[in-house]
Amino acid sequence: MATNPPPTIETPDLEELADPEIWLSRLESVWEWLRSEMVSIAFGVQAGAIVIGILLAFALRKPVGNLLQRLFSLGFLRRVRADAVRLLAPVLGPALSWVFLSAVLFTLQQLEMEIFWVRLAANLVGAWAVIRLLTGFIAEPFWSRTAAIMSWTIAAMNILGWLGPTTGFLDSLGVGVGGGRVSIMSAIQALVLLVILYWLASRMAAILSARINKLPSLNPSARLLIGKSVQVTLLATAILLALSSLGIPLGALAIFSGAVGLGIGFGLQKIFSNLVSGVILLLDRSIKPGDVITLEETYGRVNSLGMRFASVITRDGMEHLIPNEEFITTKVINWSFSDHAVRIKRMIGVDYTTDLPTAMELAVEASKTVPRVLNSPAPKCLLRGFGDNSIDLEIRFWIADPGQGVNNVSSEVLLAIWKAFTENGVNFPFPQRDIHFKGGDPVSVRIQRD
Known part of the structure; x- marks a missing residue:
C-alpha cells in the first residue's frame, strides 16, 4: 500500500504571489493529498502508532525521572545531580517519544508498511529533544526558550522540505x-x-x-x-x-x-546626559559605592553606580534610583568623601537662672558617654546666644561612622544631656511673656468657682 508523495514546494516569484489562481491550485493539490492520506489504512495505522507512542512516553516520563534522580544520587554523580536533573527533566518526554516512535518505525519497516508519517513525527520529536537539551545549557530561561523555538522551527522546515524554498523566496525580496x-x-x-x-x-x-x-x-x-x-x-x-x-x-x-x-x-538628551554623568562620576570618584551621601532630602548609602542611575539605600530600607545627572548639577553632601569622621551640631536651650559653665561641662561629659561619639576630637559646648526664652547652647561632637545614621546618634546624645541636666538641677526653659497694662485705673481680678 503506497503512500502518495506530498506536493513539492518550489520557490515562488513575485508574479506568482500576485496571481490568486496559482495559490488556489496549490491549496487544492495539498488538500487533495491530505484527504487521500487521511482515508487510507496506512495513515490510520501510523497515526494510531504515533498517538500510542507519545502517550506511553509521557506516561513513563515521571518514573524514568525518579530513576534518574536515584541514579545521580550515587557516589560522584551526586555533585552534578542538580544540573543533570535541570537539563534532562524537560527532555524526558520528547526523548522517550523518539525512542518509542523509532521502535514503531523499525517495526513498520520490517513489515514493509508505509512509514512516512511515523518517520516525520520521529524526526520532529527527535529534533526537539536534541535542541531542548542543547539550549538547556543557557542559564537565562527567556534566551533558552527563544533559542529552542527558533532552532526547532528551522529544523522542522528542513525536515518538511520547506527550508530551501522559503529561504530562496525571502532572499529574492530585497533592496x-x-x-x-x-x-x-x-x-x-x-x-x-x-x-x-x-x-x-x-x-x-x-x-x-x-x-x-x-x-x-x-x-x-x-x-x-x-x-x-x-x-x-x-x-x-x-x-x-x-x-x-x-x-x-x-x-x-x-x-x-x-x-x-x-x-x-x-x-534622548536626558539619557545621554545621565550616561556621560555616570562616566564622570566613575572617573573623578566623587561618588562611589559605599559612600554616605545627602542629596536634597535623601540621606543614605550608595549601593551601586550604574551607567544611567545610582542606587541609594536610606536608613528606612528604601532604595532610591537617582539619575546620575543629579549628582553633577545638584549640591551633594558626601559624608565619607575624604574622611569618614564628621562633626554633628545640635542646639540646646537652658533657663536664664542656669549656671552656664556647669551646664556646658555637663553637656560635654554626657556626650562622651555615648559609644559612637569620638573622644578625639573631643566634644565641645558653645554659647551661641540669648534667646527670648532661653540661653542657647550648641553641643558639637564627632562620629566616625555616618553610615550607621546621624539622627540616631544625635538622639542618644540629647537623651544623655537631658538625664545629666535633670540629675543636676539644670532647668529647661518654657515660653514666657510679660504683659504690661497701661492706664490709670487698676484692674480688678475675680475668681469664680463653680
Missing part, C-alpha cells in the same frame, strides 16, 4: 543600499546573529566583570568603570558584526547614522 543589497533573508540572518552575539557578549561581560571585581588592587570605582567599558565594547562589537553581515559597507551608513544620531540625540 539595494549603499552599493550593496539587503534582503529579508539577510536581515533575518543578521538579527539571529545579533541575538547570538548579544548573548555571548553579555555572558563574557558578566564573567569578566566578576573577575575584575575580585582584583584587590582596584578600587570600587575603577572596577565598575572597567566592567562597564568592557560591556559597552563587547555590545558595540556585536552590533557592528551583525551590521557587516548584511553586506552593506559601513561607510555608506555614515551619513544616515549621523542624521539618525542627531535626531536620537535630541530625543
